[in-house]
Amino acid sequence: MPQISQLAETFASQLFWLLVTFGFVFFVVGKMMLPKVMSTVDARDQSVAGDLAAAEAARAAADQAEENWRVKENAAREAAQRRIAEARAQGVAAAEKTLAAGNLESETRIAEAETRIAAASAAAAAEIETVAAEAARDIVARFSGAQVTAVEAQTAVKAALNG
Secondary structure (H helix, E strand, C coil): CHHHHHHHHHHHHHHHHHHHHHHHHHHHHHHHHHHHHHHHHHHHHHHHHHHHHHHHHHHHHHHHHHHHHHHHHHHHHHHHHHHHHHHHHHHHHHHHHHHHHHHHHHHHHHHHHHHHHHHHHHHHHHHHHHHHHHHHHHHHHHHCCCCCCHHHHHHHHHHHHHC
């Protein structure tokens, strides 16, 4: 068979070209493309690591800013509560002062009114006694025809009213 006899001649030539092609591919891929790919991967890893470090630093700064804000907020809240307490105390003091002044004025007016009422009551009682004494004199004079003096009638009315 002639194909088998040519196999040795063509096999050596094909093997040579196979080695040359693989060598060329190895050289192109291994020496030219692979370092570029690896440098790109390394650059990407470094970029990701740098971004992660920057993100961590930003998070730490944000946490610190939040903590500072909370401290300031708490201080402001405490200051506001102190001011509210002071204002409330001032308001209570002012209200108590006004109330005390109003109470004093009311007590003064009530005392004056009680004095006027007592005077009016005394005057009314005296007038009632006078009217009752005159009515008693007129009644005695009409029914019995006897004349009673004003002093006697007043004494009888006082005795009847005061028990």
